[in-house]
Amino acid sequence: MTTTDTTVGTAAIRPLRADAERNRLRIIAAARELFADRGLEVTLDDVAAHAGVGVGTVYRRFDNRDQLIEGVFVEHLHEVATRLTAALESPDTWNGVVTLFTYVGESMAGDRGLAAVMMRIDHTAPAIETAKLAMTSLIEQVHRRGVDEGVLRPEIERTDFFAFFTMLSAVADVTQSTAPGTWRRYLELMLDSIRADGNRQPLATPALTDAQIRQAQAARCQTR
Missing domain, CATH: 1.10.357 (Tetracycline Repressor; domain 2)
Structure with a gap:
């Protein structure tokens, strides 16, 4: 699988830097764990805390839940x-x-x-x-x-x-x-x-x- 930016609404698919891709995968993994444990109504702030990244990092990848x-x-x-x-x-x-x-x-x-x-x-x-x-x-x-x-x-x-x-x-x-x-x-x-x-x-x-x-x-x- 190629390393790409899969953020919805992006006009063009852009390769991510290695550190940015690691953060994206951490955010995805954290979201999956929280969705499984608490349902889909968790906030992006919850996901950021669970992933161990800043809230701004989450919002750079995803505009909303x-x-x-x-x-x-x-x-x-x-x-x-x-x-x-x-x-x-x-x-x-x-x-x-x-x-x-x-x-x-x-x-x-x-x-x-x-x-x-x-x-x-x-x-x-x-x-x-x-x-x-x-x-x-x-x-x-x-x-x-x-x-x-x-x-x-x-x-x-x-x-x-x-x-x-x-x-x-x-x-x-x-x-x-x-x-x-x-x-x-x-x-x-x-x-x-x-x-x-x-x-x-x-x-x-x-x-x-x-x-x-x-x-x-x-x-x-x-x-x-």
């Missing part, structure tokens, strides 16, 4: 693109697919603020559209390679990846507070369903219990 929220999501898309590139570079195509799907599940389960960010942002914003185009191109390459090499079922379409990632995100969001790691069971089932050889692997992650389902439902109601 909505721009920061967008910046967090763009950085997430860049991270997914990096994982997609790694999947393409893997000599074992199936292992590359497994690693990619596992990363998506881990990132959504580990960063509870991402789901809220995805609901809040304008998905048609130029910076997001640009990052999505790059990611979509990489997904298409991973998909085509998987089908051509016979590791993905030929009926699987590139656009199915969006649904797979969304399902992992939804399961992680609903169950992580009451039954951490449950999403891995549905990743296992998902991978079994898309592999071309039809081999079924033993499920390593237990199913939810009735009590865990009730707890997850109660926790869901409390957050609404």
Whole structure:
């Protein structure tokens, strides 16, 4: 990933100095942690304090909280693109697919603020559209390679990846507070369903219990 200024509303994308890029990434990381812990209503002053930078440094990168929220999501898309590139570079195509799907599940389960960010942002914003185009191109390459090499079922379409990632995100969001790691069971089932050889692997992650389902439902109601 190239070092660029992803601030929303910038007329041209300008390379950042190394120290400026480090600060931008610190701000993004701090915002992600606060969004996960306290929701999206934190202030830029809160983020600056958590990142250990001056408030002016935050405002030089982001004019307001909505721009920061967008910046967090763009950085997430860049991270997914990096994982997609790694999947393409893997000599074992199936292992590359497994690693990619596992990363998506881990990132959504580990960063509870991402789901809220995805609901809040304008998905048609130029910076997001640009990052999505790059990611979509990489997904298409991973998909085509998987089908051509016979590791993905030929009926699987590139656009199915969006649904797979969304399902992992939804399961992680609903169950992580009451039954951490449950999403891995549905990743296992998902991978079994898309592999071309039809081999079924033993499920390593237990199913939810009735009590865990009730707890997850109660926790869901409390957050609404």
